[in-house]
Every structure is written in C-alpha cells, then in structure tokens.
Amino acid sequence: MALTLTTENTVLGTLAARSGAMRTAMQLGTIVLGTLVLWAAAKISVPVWPVPVTLQSLAVAAIAATFGWRIGVATILLYLAEGLSGLPVFATGGGLDYVLRPSFGFILGWVPMAFIIGYVADRGLSKKPVALFGAMVAGNAVSFAFGFAWMIVVANLTLSAGGTLPAWIDATNLVGTAWSKAIEPFVIWDILKMAFAALTVAGLWRAVRRPS
Numbered sequence: 001m002a003l004t005l006t007t008e009n010t011v012l013g014t015l016a017a018r019s020g021a022m023r024t025a026m027q028l029g030t031i032v033l034g035t036l037v038l039w040a041a042a043k044i045s046v047p048v049w050p051v052p053v054t055l056q057s058l059a060v061a062a063i064a065a066t067f068g069w070r071i072g073v074a075t076i077l078l079y080l081a082e083g084l085s086g087l088p089v090f091a092t093g094g095g096l097d098y099v100l101r102p103s104f105g106f107i108l109g110w111v112p113m114a115f116i117i118g119y120v121a122d123r124g125l126s127k128k129p130v131a132l133f134g135a136m137v138a139g140n141a142v143s144f145a146f147g148f149a150w151m152i153v154v155a156n157l158t159l160s161a162g163g164t165l166p167a168w169i170d171a172t173n174l175v176g177t178a179w180s181k182a183i184e185p186f187v188i189w190d191i192l193k194m195a196f197a198a199l200t201v202a203g204l205w206r207a208v209r210r211p212s
Contacts, residue, residue, distance in 0.1 A: 006068040009124040011204050013068065027071060034063045034075035035082060039089040052091045052103065053186065057143065058193040060110045061117055061136045065126055065201040069118025076110045083107075100157070102182065105150020109143030116142065126205045133198035140190050144183050151178040 005027040006013040012030060041055040064072030083094040090098055090107070098104055116139035117132075125131045152174050158165055170177045 005070040005074070007122045010068045010121050010126055011066045011201065011208055012071065014205075014208050030067055030071055031074045031078055034067070034071070035079040035089070037063065038075070038079045039082075042089060042091045045091050053189065054091050055193070056091075056110075057106075057113075057140055057190055058197050060114055060143075061139065061194055061197040062201055064114040064116075064118035064139075065121045065132060065136070065197065066204065067118065068122045069115045072114035072118035073111055076114050080107065080111075100154055102151045102154060103147065105153075106143055106147035106182075108150065109146030112146075113139035113143040115139075121201075126201050129198045129202035132202060133195055136194035136198055137191065140194055144186075144190075147182045148178050151182050 008014060012027070037059050038056055041059040043054075045052045045054040060072070060076065063075055067075075079089060083090045083098060084096055086095045088094045091103065092101075098107075117135050120132065120135040125135060155165055155169055155171070155174050155177075159171065165171055168177070168181060
C-alpha cells in the first residue's frame with residue numbers, strides 16, 4: 001500500500017503522481033527539500049538579540065499550507081533532528097546546546113503551527129486566502145506561546161542552577177522580558193509574513209488545480 005501523506009486538497013496532492021512508488025518518493029523527497037527551505041530561511045535573518053528575525057515562520061506556514069499537516073509536521077521534526085544532531089541549520093548553528101537558547105521555543109512551536117495550518121489545508125482552505133490567513137495567524141500565535149514560555153523556562157533553569165542571566169533579561173520581571181524580547185517586536189512582521197504566505201499558496205492553488 002502506498003504511503004499517503006497529503007490530500008488532493010493541497011497543492012502537492014494535486015500535483016502528486018498517481019502511482020504508488022512515485023507518489024511515496026515525491027512525498028518523502030518533499031520533506032527533505034522542506035528542511036532545506038527552512039535552513040535557507042534561517043540564514044536570511046536580521047541578527048536581533050535574543051531572537052533573530054528570520055523568514056522561517058513564513059516558510060513553515062507555506063510548507064504546511066502547500067503540503068498538508070503530515071508532510072508539514074514531518075518536515076519540522078526532521079529539521080529539528082538535523083539541527084540537534086549538530087548540523088548548522090538553525091539561525092545561529094546547531095547542536096544539543098540549542099535547547100537552552102532563548103529562541104528554541106519558537107522552533108518547537110513550529111510543530112503545532114505546521115499541524116494547525118496543514119490540517120485546514122488538507123480540508124481545502126488553501127483555496128481560500130482569507131480563511132487560510134486566519135489559520136496561519138492562529139498557528140503562528142501558538143508558536144509565539146511556545147517561544148514566550150520557553151524563554152521563561154530557560155531563565156528559571158539558569159537561576160535555579162546558580163547561573164547568571166544575560167544582561168537583557170530582567171530577573172525580577174521574567175514575564176515582561178519574555179514579552180518585550182520574544183513577542184512584541186515580531187507581531188506585525190509575522191502578520192505580514194502570514195499574509196504573504198496565504199496569498200502565495202492560494203495563488204499556487206489557482207495555478208495548478210485541475211479543471212473539475
């Protein structure tokens with residue numbers, strides 16, 4: 001039985017070969033190529049500390065909306081495995097130590113983000129840019145929540161271990177610091193990125209869908 005990771009409601013599902021082996025190969029190849037897209041998006045960044053501004057959230061949204069939740073989530077998981085194994089695919093490198101960096105929560109948050117966006121794409125929302133944009137904003141908000149919480153966790157772990165926090169973290173106001181450093185500067189930019197991703201994927205759908 002052929003491995004089926006996408007639906008005909010997605011761009012990939014519309015383009016995918018009908019034969020079992022070829023379809024499976026295309027889907028698995030798409031996951032690997034997706035990690036390369038995320039790697040490239042990580043390197044297109046503005047080095048703002050503590051969380052660099054990259055194009056990765058746009059890439060996550062576009063991948064999930066184009067390919068569906070199974071390929072979207074699998075792509076993020078493979079990307080995580082690559083980065084944690086030491087490959088320099090994250091914005092500032094790779095390795096297990098990345099887990100204790102302030103931005104790692106955002107990367108983890110891309111897993112549910114890809115699921116949310118890909119789930120609605122599998123149900124046909126790739127054809128509806130406004131609805132797709134709404135799902136992308138919701139998924140991105142979940143990623144923000146992970147990033148926000150992770151910064152607080154990392155700071156508390158550092159303090160508990162007797163370590164010294166970076167100068168940009170106010171130990172007396174961790175919640176305020178996480179908001180001002182990890183969320184607030186990026187909200188407008190990510191809304192714009194989600195809008196661009198939604199319009200791009202909807203445009204791709206119109207270009208590739210077969211006449212009924």
